[in-house]
Amino acid sequence: MSAEITRTLQRAAVVCVIILPILYLVIVYYRPGELRQEVPTTQKRFSLQSHLPPPSPCTCPDGSVLLKDHIPKDQYEKVAKRRAKELQQHKARTTSVLSRLLIALPNSPLQYPIQGFTVRPLTTTPIPGLALHAGQRSSYKVSLNVSKGVLTTENVAEGVKVQASFQFENHEAVFPITIKQPQLPVLHDMGTDINSHVTIATKTFLRYPQLKVLLSSIRRFYSNIEVVIADDSFEPEHITGEHIRQYFMPPAQGWFAGRNLAVSQVTTKYFLWVDDDFLFTENTKIEKLVEVMEAVPELDVLGGTVQGNQFYFSLLYEEGEEMEGGCLYRKSQGKFQSLPGYPQCFLASGVVNFFLARTDAIQKVGFDPKLQRVAHSEFFIDGLGSLLVATCDHVSIDHQPKTGNNKDNAHYARFRNPGNSDVEFKLQLHFFKNHLKCVKYG
């Protein structure tokens, strides 16, 4: 009996879900056979559609900076209002009916899919697994309807989540259907050697001597690897050489603008980030980093060590309550589990500025070009939850010793080192951009 009803229901349900908001099926059919006793139900039993409790405020750890205090008092109200508006838009873009808690009720004669049913927009697709297993009736009336979300025009090219509700007598079930335009893969051809796997990327500012030493050291070990240089020096100097691409920016445009530029020009699957005062050694084996990334394809960033320093940190984040914002703790030397097969490597939230990275994943997060100086964690903060980050201790690079010219060093330092206004700017940025209440740098 049940199989027949299933087939009938399925045939009836083979319709484009977006044109059938309400569907009533009257089924007049019975077949003697396996008897099922009715489970007596004395009241209407709706699918339990709970709402998860609204997020509660987060607690700022001791030593946190309260970001609200760094917004100028006369601007605070307007800034907070703009921030609240942007958060609402962000939610419209990122959450959906698929985040609602749905419970499958017990002892229901209804059978239905609870996961994995995805349809393409404007495409007729049968709903799998719909069935009714009830006691004998002379006729069966089952209704199936889909939420209004399906008919919303702006959703045609994006993932739209639908909830369908399915009823028989006083039993109802609600289950999700995802309407989603499938994405094309975007793959990179790794080619046949290290030069087609990896591009070296760096940013330079007022440090041509160091940059040239870096380049020489690269060429000792990798004679043909492509190097991309973002350069915002005041008096630009062309760096000549094969497989070197230099990009000139408005002077002093800034650190993260330069990093974002460099990444935007990489054509290989991976890039290796280095600072312009690093120095390649025989331990700077890019292939070893590639090996780990290839073995663990979910990884996005793999850091190494710089002059023996294996810097890394973890980020602990709580979303907090909507008006106030979240709580973030950057924990120095915080880390997680080691990588399977690579005990010398382990997961973290952020690493040192010497890392191999998956180009597409980094471009998806981006280096915020508003950050001109001394930014580092900010990239990993923006990437938290999107990037899978690890660090290894078996690949290293050296740091060129600080040398010479006091005048050059002073000039550089004036731009390199943050003033108080830089610090304030970053705190204000975290308040708005990352919707935070407080940050602790531990």
Added chain:
Amino acid sequence: MSAEITRTLQRAAVVCVIILPILYLVIVYYRPGELRQEVPTTQKRFSLQSHLPPPSPCTCPDGSVLLKDHIPKDQYEKVAKRRAKELQQHKARTTSVLSRLLIALPNSPLQYPIQGFTVRPLTTTPIPGLALHAGQRSSYKVSLNVSKGVLTTENVAEGVKVQASFQFENHEAVFPITIKQPQLPVLHDMGTDINSHVTIATKTFLRYPQLKVLLSSIRRFYSNIEVVIADDSFEPEHITGEHIRQYFMPPAQGWFAGRNLAVSQVTTKYFLWVDDDFLFTENTKIEKLVEVMEAVPELDVLGGTVQGNQFYFSLLYEEGEEMEGGCLYRKSQGKFQSLPGYPQCFLASGVVNFFLARTDAIQKVGFDPKLQRVAHSEFFIDGLGSLLVATCDHVSIDHQPKTGNNKDNAHYARFRNPGNSDVEFKLQLHFFKNHLKCVKYG
């Protein structure tokens, strides 16, 4: 009775899901009350865990280009092998146990969540809605276990999908739990006027006269708006003026490299893309495009008209079978529904090169810097399913008339117009990067 069991079960389930692979609960409890008759079940009833049928090959429409034919014969086998390997990695990164079809079986005494239960890694979270509604017993033995996926170390910072199975007597249910590191919002402060909402972005090559005319026309209507220029001309000329940022690239580096560079430098929520030979008019009202984007926050790209030409197209894509690849049809003037509240605007898959765009969304897709010439659809192809694209006819820009200097025009044309090798290159790129079997340009 059921509420008590629920509480007991929930208390027992309040554990970190990653340390309890198998959990057996023995419950010795009964309470007279609402009698429920047992539904006799004669065989073990497993949750229906179907697998959706493997994807079938797609059909190439008449007039398609078969991409395999454009890969040099002596390289084909190696290229296809590398492509298959990259696809496997892509799948490891993008699919999960959450795509499996799961069915809720009927007449089961088990109650459990089917959607919406998300836990943070390494965080103890109670499972909501677990309950047992069975007939009276002297004791109840219920088991709950979670799949091995939970224990996989590399998943700690990424969304990991878990399937939990829940059993009582011969009833079993399988339901999903998502383990996911929450992401911080990344919001843009729109500030207070058009200059803080929008940056104008363009790429220039060998067309300084036209570029200067464009800039003058912008300044007629927007005296302080920021303009970002990516420039790969052979003999670079500095463009002076306030609120203009010019970036110099290696000569003839290419069209999409320049576009990717320009977008990487935008600090506002939106940017307006224009070609370097466009001309602002009194109908080039950026505010009107911003208005639509703000009203429909799911939108990513909003095109206008260029000299009366409202070019747009739709992309029809079928994933196809794994070894062969997908089928893609770019349908000229194909479109979808209109936007709610804006009947002069409608959805499409791609639009003309005059559009307002949400900076973050465009950066997530990227303009592939390997494409040097005459690329347009490729951006929208890479963005299919990620970008929500629309076009309106109430905002327009003009195209500067083609003028003068035949020598300059010829020089430009030699670089601008694709040779046969460019066409072949793009087809080979689609074969690998987008894992396609065939493309039809309609």
